[in-house]
Amino acid sequence: MAEMEHRPLGRTGRTVSVLGLGCASYWAKPRFSEARARAVLAAALEAGITVLDTGASYANGHAEQRLARLLRELGADPNALLIGTKAGSIRNSQGRLVKDFSPRTVTAQVRESLDRLGLERLPLLQLHGPTTADLTDDLLTALERLRTDGLVDLLGINGDPAVIRHATGRAPFDVFMPFVSVMRPDNVPLMQAAADAGQGVLVGEPLGRMAFAPPLAHWLTRPSGMWYLARALRHGPAPLLRARALRPALQAPGWTPAELALAWVLEKPGVSSAVFGTTSPDHVTGLAKAAARPLPDTARTAIARVLKS
Template sequence: MSDAVPRRQLGRTGLAVSHIGLGCSGFWGNRRFPEVEAEKIVRRALERGVNFFDTGINYSGYHAEPRLGRILQRAFSQWPRENLIISSKAGTVTGQAGIHGEARDFSPAHIEQCCAQSLRNLHCDYLDIFQLHGIGEHQLTDELFTALEQMRRAGMFRFLGINTHSRSTMQHLAKHPGLFDVALIDYSALQQDREPVISAMHDAGIGVLAGTVLAQGHLSTNRMLQLKRTADIWYLARALFKPSSRKLMLGAAAMRNTIARIHSQAPAQTAFAYVLQNPAVASCILGTTQLDNLELILDTRIDALQKEERERIIETFGDGEASPSH
């Protein structure tokens, strides 16, 4: 299947994003994963019509963002910069490869410094979306927003985003829709309790992006039994070390079994179809180190998930087997 990936409107931004975006973080940016292999994934995504690329300055020990920049710089002659939507993040200042502790710095000086560094790393004059990584509503100060508006007017970025896993922060965004243009949140079949606040953000004009659609992989495989590559071990370690990932892992068995019994397409595709059937979601972010996984997800048929199959997924969540998110 070689059809181009469909696009959706991203809230009030006017941007049309591919409904699957490529997340350039995690092991994708790890030095043990060859850059030539990472470039194959980016180029194949571009060939399939993916126009949205998401990264962050601290990902993979600060190596993922420069790697994406080098790869895109080589690709711009064929896929011009102005046709792509590039997003990065700032605010997280520690944490190697996503499995250790993190600290945050949302001081205006640090945020502007990170954004400037991201532009250099990505070989871009501007970011389409600049996200504050893990900021809480109590950290949203007038001083910070004044600095961000000055950065926007200076042309450093076009739209302001937030990357949050906090339901209270999402609710705050919905109640104050003028603060952010875009929200990247964690959302999967294991987090159906997110759906009212997702709808509220969408109704407020905020573009909603969904990450961790496979719940760190636990909706498509039993990762404990399939540790074949260094990347598999890395992702399992992240699931064991991060509290939010452990929660998803512990609550995944019943949902994984339900999804596995839906045979219209592969389990991972069913998981993506569930999220993409939500009209409030503009794009799902996929992170992968394997070309066949990329092709699989890009081939997802949203309408293959029938009404009664979707109802089985909803029923499984309602049975209380799946842990609600916070």
């Protein structure tokens, strides 16, 4: 396998692997076996992936705990990795996820995440889906204090275009995680703007939740597939219609649709790393190989034709 490419993370002074592993979603669910999760993480480390993304709210903290435990078992050096977590999503008294970006809650979540991850300092803390109104002066001051106190290194935002656009070029944010894929191409300009401002970009959901690849029967016969189907349907039928139109375009000899979709993202300006989630070690290996290959011209042309229609 070719050596994993590394790119600068904005002007942070750090470089990161062009691929990152999302340690969340179905990977974080207790019913997803520890052995399988370990195999996925092992494949990522073997491929040279250095970006690991998780969050305090994923599976009620189970994702962070599992990640820390498996990294210890695999003998990985946390100092060689960019381990990122997120704050701002909590469960209310009814057990439902809600947003709370008060300085008190964010600070408490950081301390809890440090404990679960077994770290003294978080390499990256991202606000998890804030609005522009959530970015109060008190919150920004609290974030800077976390950095000054040595609890956090880099600060970022994982969220929708409006809040990323608002925070581009503004302190204290070093990194953004917008959602960009063949399913969400309209967010490509966000990455270029952030890069121009010296901020790093970790692309979220670069495979578009694989809506373009599996047939409905595949989703309905696998527990993880049911989870992804529910996520895809959350935004109505439009994403599935786009996915259907993209399927013929995401075809090339020697490539899977997912590999082509990833290559499309990686060639876009401003991308530091594309963070994907998977439950398959073989998927990790295949994507790592694809990351070292240029997108075929025929696929690029076909995808562009669909996206312009």
